[in-house]
Amino acid sequence: MSARVTLATARRVLTQLRRDHRTMALLLVVPCVLLTLLRYLYDDQPAVFDRVGGPLLALFPFTTMFLVTSVAMLRERMSGTLERLLTTPLAKGDLLFGYALAFGVVAVVQTALASFVALVLLGLDLAASPALVVLLAVLDALLGMALGLFLSAFARSEFQAVQFLPAFVLPQLLLCGLFAPREAMAAPLRWLSDVMPLTYAVDGMQELAASSEPTGAFVRDLVVVAGASLLALALGAATLRRESA
Amino acid sequence: MNSVEVTGLSVARGGRQVLHDLSFTLQPGQITGLLGPSGCGKTTLMRALVGVQSNVRGTLRILGEPAGSPGLRHRVGYVTQAPAVYGDLSVEENLVYFAAVLGAPHPRIAEVLVQVDLGDRRTQLVQSLSGGQRARVSLATALLSAPEVLVLDEPTVGLDPVLRRDLWDLFGRLTDAGATILVSSHVMDEAVRCDRLLLLREGRFVADDTPAGLLRKTGAGDLEGAFLTIAESTR
Numbered sequence: 108m109s110a111r112v113t114l115a116t117a118r119r120v121l122t123q124l125r126r127d128h129r130t131m132a133l134l135l136v137v138p139c140v141l142l143t144l145l146r147y148l149y150d151d152q153p154a155v156f157d158r159v160g161g162p163l164l165a166l167f168p169f170t171t172m173f174l175v176t177s178v179a180m181l182r183e184r185m186s187g188t189l190e191r192l193l194t195t196p197l198a199k200g201d202l203l204f205g206y207a208l209a210f211g212v213v214a215v216v217q218t219a220l221a222s223f224v225a226l227v228l229l230g231l232d233l234a235a236s237p238a239l240v241v242l243l244a245v246l247d248a249l250l251g252m253a254l255g256l257f258l259s260a261f262a263r264s265e266f267q268a269v270q271f272l273p274a275f276v277l278p279q280l281l282l283c284g285l286f287a288p289r290e291a292m293a294a295p296l297r298w299l300s301d302v303m304p305l306t307y308a309v310d311g312m313q314e315l316a317a318s319s320e321p322t323g324a325f326v327r328d329l330v331v332v333a334g335a336s337l338l339a340l341a342l343g344a345a346t347l348r349r350e351s352a
Numbered sequence: 353m354n355s356v357e358v359t360g361l362s363v364a365r366g367g368r369q370v371l372h373d374l375s376f377t378l379q380p381g382q383i384t385g386l387l388g389p390s391g392c393g394k395t396t397l398m399r400a401l402v403g404v405q406s407n408v409r410g411t412l413r414i415l416g417e418p419a420g421s422p423g424l425r426h427r428v429g430y431v432t433q434a435p436a437v438y439g440d441l442s443v444e445e446n447l448v449y450f451a452a453v454l455g456a457p458h459p460r461i462a463e464v465l466v467q468v469d470l471g472d473r474r475t476q477l478v479q480s481l482s483g484g485q486r487a488r489v490s491l492a493t494a495l496l497s498a499p500e501v502l503v504l505d506e507p508t509v510g511l512d513p514v515l516r517r518d519l520w521d522l523f524g525r526l527t528d529a530g531a532t533i534l535v536s537s538h539v540m541d542e543a544v545r546c547d548r549l550l551l552l553r554e555g556r557f558v559a560d561d562t563p564a565g566l567l568r569k570t571g572a573g574d575l576e577g578a579f580l581t582i583a584e585s586t587r
Contacts, residue, residue, distance in 0.1 A: 111452055111455075112452060112453055115448075115449055115452030115453065116449075116453075118449075119438070119441070119445070119449045122441060122445060123438065123440045123441060126440050126441075126477075127440065186434075186436065186438075186439075187432050187434050187435075187436035188436045188437065188438060190404055190432065190436065191430065191432060191436035191490075191493075192453065193404060194402045194403065194404060194425060194428070194430045195425050195426070195450070195453050195454055196422070196425040196426050196453065196454065196455065197453045201453075348406075349403065349404055349420065350403070350404055350405060350406040350408075350420075351404065351405075351406055352365050352366065352405075352406050352407065
């Protein structure tokens with residue numbers, strides 16, 4: 108791996124994203140709009156907004172990065188640029204970490220903006236410092252990115268790549284503890300919930316909502332989210348084969 | 353000295369044998385044309401040479417190293433049939449990126465832009481270029497590292513005759529400087545520009561000769577006729 112190639116890849120991906128004004132606008136504005144809707148949906152129940160708002164700050168970067176990355180990577184595969192790159196000295200890690208760096212930057216901007224809107228303008232009440240909120244949200248974004256990179260290997264078209272969202276993200280959303288408390292789930296559902304990375308992303312936000320100091324559970328959540336991202340990146344690297352039929 | 357040495361190259365794709373026990377060598381300073389109808393295995397052969405084809409049997413040595421080995425990746429340039437460049441980046445941004453990946457010095461970017469005659473399109477987005485211009489951007493990215501071996505899969509498809517002549521002049525200059533070029537085509541009038549021709553049909557070589565040698569052997573008036581004669585005799 109080389110820092111030069113990794114940075115060049117990150118800069119290239121960011122240039123491509125920046126040029127796509129509509130995608131950038133959707134990435135940055137949609138989370139803020141949804142949070143605003145939620146705020147006024149529970150206008151007379153601020154406690155509910157406080158309970159759901161934090162987890163949503165984890166969910167937006169995860170979902171959007173999953174989608175954007177899986178489509179971007181699929182394009183790279185289908186346009187022949189991936190095959191071309193794999194005949195050059197570029198290492199797989201250069202490509203994966205280049206993407207991670209670029210989407211990490213976008214995630215920081217996205218989360219900082221959404222957090223500002225939620226915490227300052229909409230009065231979302233989280234006990235912990237906004238810096239920890241942004242830190243966890245960026246890790247969630249990288250988790251979504253890593254899963255998107257990995258799963259894009261199994262899509263043959265952009266239609267299929269987009270369908271992976273309901274297939275892989277919605278089950279995690281249903282079982283993450285936001286709709287029903289995890290303690291109340293039937294055992295098999297609870298086990299599923301235990302192995303789904305989004306559970307820890309949402310739990311981490313709930314910890315931040317409840318406690319001003321980082322708790323042991325929050326640290327565990329952080330480690331699980333980071334570990335799951337690295338695992339997905341490693342699996343993604345395994346799908347980038349130089350030789351194909 | 354051979355820059356490419358291939359012995360017993362066979363490739364199976366999806367249970368079907370695409371290339372059958374091919375052996376050949378390529379020499380520096382020569383343009384070798386790989387000719388044959390579409391579907392005869394030209395692209396598969398080229399992909400095997402650059403090390404991205406799976407299920408390859410046989411021995412493939414390029415510049416003394418096994419095909420696809422890491423030491424070859426900036427010494428062998430590969431231009432795919434469909435332009436492998438980023439449509440949402442400008443011509444220059446594409447070249448800046450590939451130069452970083454290949455470790456090519458920055459001044460090379462201006463040089464290759466002149467070589468493919470795209471100096472005036474530097475800042476234009478690739479997706480707004482014509483097909484032929486896009487193909488030349490793709491070629492330019494491969495030239496950045498001044499590769500010793502160039503594998504070009506139909507690089508002149510969709511180009512007007514003037515541009516085609518210019519590109520073949522460029523290939524000539526590159527081989528004069530010592531490069532080895534393997535270029536595929538299904539247009540016979542380009543075959544005249546090659547030093548040597550490999551005729552591929554259903555995964556087997558049916559001829560390996562100079563253009564003049566092919567004409568002499570078949571008694572045909574042009575290469576199109578020579579190819580037809582050989583195709584008929586091997587059916």
